[in-house]
Amino acid sequence: MMIIIILLSGGIMLALALFIAYTLGWANNALKVEVDPRVEAIGVALPGANCGGCGFVGCSDYADAVVHKGASVTLCTVGGSSCAAAIAAIMGVDVEESWPYRPAVHCGAKSSQRLGMMEYRGEKSCSAANITGGVQGCVYGCLGMGDCLRACKFGAIEIVEGLATINYAKCTGCGACAKACPRNIITMVPFKSDRMLVVACSNKDFGKDVRAVCKVGCLGCGACAKINTLFTMQDNLSRIDYDKYGDDTPQAIEAALQKCPMKRLIYTGKPSSRDIDAVASEKAQDIVTDSFATTVDKTTWKG
Amino acid sequence: MDYLINILLLAVGTALINNFILHYFVGICPFIGVSRRVDMAFGMGAAVTFVMTVAVLLSWLLTGYILQPGAPLSTWLWRTFGGDASVTVDLTILNYIVYIFVIAFAVQLVEMYVRKFFPPLYKAFGVFLPLITTNCAILFACLEIMKHVGGAQYWDIGTSLVYAVAGGAGFTLAIVIMAGIREELDHADVPKPLHGPGITLIIAGILALAFMGFTGVDKNLRAKLVKDDSGAPAAKSPQKAQKPAAPAIMEQ
Numbered sequence: 001m002m003i004i005i006i007l008l009s010g011g012i013m014l015a016l017a018l019f020i021a022y023t024l025g026w027a028n029n030a031l032k033v034e035v036d037p038r039v040e041a042i043g044v045a046l047p048g049a050n051c052g053g054c055g056f057v058g059c060s061d062y063a064d065a066v067v068h069k070g071a072s073v074t075l076c077t078v079g080g081s082s083c084a085a086a087i088a089a090i091m092g093v094d095v096e097e098s099w100p101y102r103p104a105v106h107c108g109a110k111s112s113q114r115l116g117m118m119e120y121r122g123e124k125s126c127s128a129a130n131i132t133g134g135v136q137g138c139v140y141g142c143l144g145m146g147d148c149l150r151a152c153k154f155g156a157i158e159i160v161e162g163l164a165t166i167n168y169a170k171c172t173g174c175g176a177c178a179k180a181c182p183r184n185i186i187t188m189v190p191f192k193s194d195r196m197l198v199v200a201c202s203n204k205d206f207g208k209d210v211r212a213v214c215k216v217g218c219l220g221c222g223a224c225a226k227i228n229t230l231f232t233m234q235d236n237l238s239r240i241d242y243d244k245y246g247d248d249t250p251q252a253i254e255a256a257l258q259k260c261p262m263k264r265l266i267y268t269g270k271p272s273s274r275d276i277d278a279v280a281s282e283k284a285q286d287i288v289t290d291s292f293a294t295t296v297d298k299t300t301w302k303g
Numbered sequence: 304m305d306y307l308i309n310i311l312l313l314a315v316g317t318a319l320i321n322n323f324i325l326h327y328f329v330g331i332c333p334f335i336g337v338s339r340r341v342d343m344a345f346g347m348g349a350a351v352t353f354v355m356t357v358a359v360l361l362s363w364l365l366t367g368y369i370l371q372p373g374a375p376l377s378t379w380l381w382r383t384f385g386g387d388a389s390v391t392v393d394l395t396i397l398n399y400i401v402y403i404f405v406i407a408f409a410v411q412l413v414e415m416y417v418r419k420f421f422p423p424l425y426k427a428f429g430v431f432l433p434l435i436t437t438n439c440a441i442l443f444a445c446l447e448i449m450k451h452v453g454g455a456q457y458w459d460i461g462t463s464l465v466y467a468v469a470g471g472a473g474f475t476l477a478i479v480i481m482a483g484i485r486e487e488l489d490h491a492d493v494p495k496p497l498h499g500p501g502i503t504l505i506i507a508g509i510l511a512l513a514f515m516g517f518t519g520v521d522k523n524l525r526a527k528l529v530k531d532d533s534g535a536p537a538a539k540s541p542q543k544a545q546k547p548a549a550p551a552i553m554e555q
Contacts, residue, residue: 004386008377009397012369016401020408027412031419123490 038090039063045086046076051153053077053174066091077101077173099190102173103166104268107142107185108200111162113215114138130182137213140202142185151180168269190242194270197240197253201264204235218264227256231265238265308528310465316521317466318473323440325477325511330440334478335503337431344482345475350431352471355441357409359467362402362445363452363460370394370401371453395453402445410436444470480510 042063050058054075056065065071066087073087073095080100088095111117116137122128126147129135135143144162156170157177164177164186178186185202199218203210207219220236230245230253231238257265321327324334330351337347368376372393381392414432418425425432435441444467451458458466484506493502 004381004384005392005394008380008384008392009394011380012377012394013397013400016404020404024408024411027415031415033418124492125490128490 036067038067041090042066042087045079045083045090047079047083049078049153049172049174051078051172051174051176053172053176077175080173099192100173101175101188102168102171102191102196102269103175103177103186104189104196104198105142105164105166105186106199106202107140107163108264108266109138109141109163109214109216110160111144114141114162115213115215127182138203138210138217140183140185140204141214141217143183147180147182148177148186151176166268190245191269192242192245193247195267195272196269197245197249197265198268199238199240199264200266200268201237201262204237206236210236216262216264218262221261223259223261224253224256224265227259228253231256308525310462311528312521312525313462314465314469314472315524317469318476319514319517320521322473322477322514323443323470324474325507325514327443328511329443330438330474331507333431333434333438334481334507335500338478338481338485338503341479341482341486344478347431348471348475348478350435351438351440351474352468354406354410354413354432354435354438355444355471355474356464356467357413358402358406358441359444359448359463360460361405361409363448363463365401365405366398366449366452370398370449395449398446398449399442402442402449406441406445407436440470440474477510477514481507484510 039060040063043060046059046063048059052058054062054071054077056062056071056075062071062075066073073091073093074081074084076083076087077100079086081095084095114136118134118136120129120132120135122132124145126143126145129143129145133139142163144159144164146157146159146164148164149157149159153174153176154170154172156167156172158165158167164181166177173188175188178184178188183202189196189198201214201216201218203214203217207221210217210219218237220233220238222233222238224231224238225233230241230249232241233239253265257263317323323329324331333347333351338344366374368374370377372395373391374394377392377394381390382388386392410432414425417432447466448458448463451463481503485503488502488506497505
C-alpha cells in the first residue's frame, strides 16, 4: 500500500514534469520572437543603471531604439565614451567625439550671502517653496531644500550651507537633478576637461536689483564679454558658448575671470592641485552619524 | 438565480471584505515594492489577476481529477496497478509542490504567449510577470480552491474562476489605492525613521482597518437581493420562496 502510493505520487509528478517540460519546449519554439542579436549585444554593453538619462525608459529600451529607430550611440551618459565606442562597434558606425555631460549649479550664493530671506514653515521641498514665493529675495537662485538631492540615485549631491553642491566623483551625469530643479538652476554641461568653467548665477535682473537680493550675484556688467568672445550677454547674464571652449581656453580667459567684479565665473569639477594644497593642512570634520535621539528630538512636525 | 447571487456575493466578498492583501495579508511584497507609482501598480495588479486566473483554472482541474481523496484519475491509476479497491487514494501530500509547479508553468507560458501576441501588454507587464512566480497571493488562491474542491462548500469551475478574478481585482484595488497614497506621500514631511517601508506598513494597517468597514456588506446585500428576487416571482413559484436561504459563502 505505502509503496504504491509513493510510486503513484512519483509517477504523477514525473508525468506532470514531462508534460510541462514538453509544453514549454514546444511553446518556446512556437512562440519564439525574433530579437535582433545587435539589441542583445548593446544591452550587454550598456551599464544597466536604468537611470533614463538617455531619454528612453531604460537600458533595454535604448538598445532597441539604437537598432530600430536610429537613436544616436552617444546618448548613454553613465557609460561615457567607452560605452559609446562599444555600441558604435556593434552598430558598425563611427562615433563622433563626445564629452561627458555633467550637471553644473548656476547659483553660487550660500545662505549667508542671500538677502531678503524669510522664515519658511511650509513643506521642505524646493517645488513647494518655489510656488510659495517670498521665501528669499532672489527668485532665480537655489532654495537649498534638496529636491535635486532626493532625485539623485547615486548620492552625488549635498546641500552645503543651503546650496546644492555636486560631488563629481560620484556623479554619472544622468540628469535627474536637472529635471528635478524647479528653478532650472542645474543644467547639463559638456565637461571637455576635468574642470569646467560655469557661470554661477542665474539672476536675469539688472545689476541694482541683483545687489538688492544677493551679495554675490552676476550684475550683467558685460566685462567678460568685452574681453573674450567665449562669453555673450543674454538677459543681463553672462553665458558661456561651450562650442568655442577648447584646451587653450583657460589661459585665454584668465583676464576675463580677473575682471569679473563678483567673481561669478568659476571652475567646477575636479579640484585643482592648488585648491587641494590650500585645504591639505586643515583638519577634516568628524563624520556625523545619525542617532535616533537627536533625529527625533530636533524634528519639528511641519506637515 | 441563486447561483448568480452566490457568484455576485462571492465576488464582492473576495474583492472587498476578504481582500487578499488587507484581510489575509498575503502578497505583501509586491504591495510594498511596486506601489510607488499608480501606473506600475496597475500593471502589477493586472498581471496578478491574469496569472491568478490561469493558475486557479489549472489547480482546480488538478485538484479535482488527481489530488483530492478519491479523485477519478488517481483512483483509476491505483486500480490499474492492482491497488485495493476499498482504499481511498489520497494524494493531498502533493498539493503544495504541484501548485508551485503549476504557477511557475503558468507564468512561463503566459509570458511567452503575451510576448508573441500582445507586445504592448508585454512591455507594460515588464519585469512583473516573472516576479509573480513567487507571489504568495496566487498560491493562497490555489489553496483556497483546494479547500473548496474537496470540502463541504463545493465550488464548481465557474465559481473558482470568479473567485480568482475577484481576488485579482481586490489585489489591484488595494495596490492602486496604496500607490495613490504614496504618490501624495512624497510631498509630506515623514519623520526620518519612518521613511520608506515603515510609513508604508503603517498606511497598510490603516487601510486594512478601513476595509474592515466592509464586513457584513455581503449579508445585507444578500438580504436585499433575495428579497427582491422572491418578491416578484413569488406568485408564480411559491416553492422557490420557501427554500431556506443558502448558507453564507464567505467564512468570516
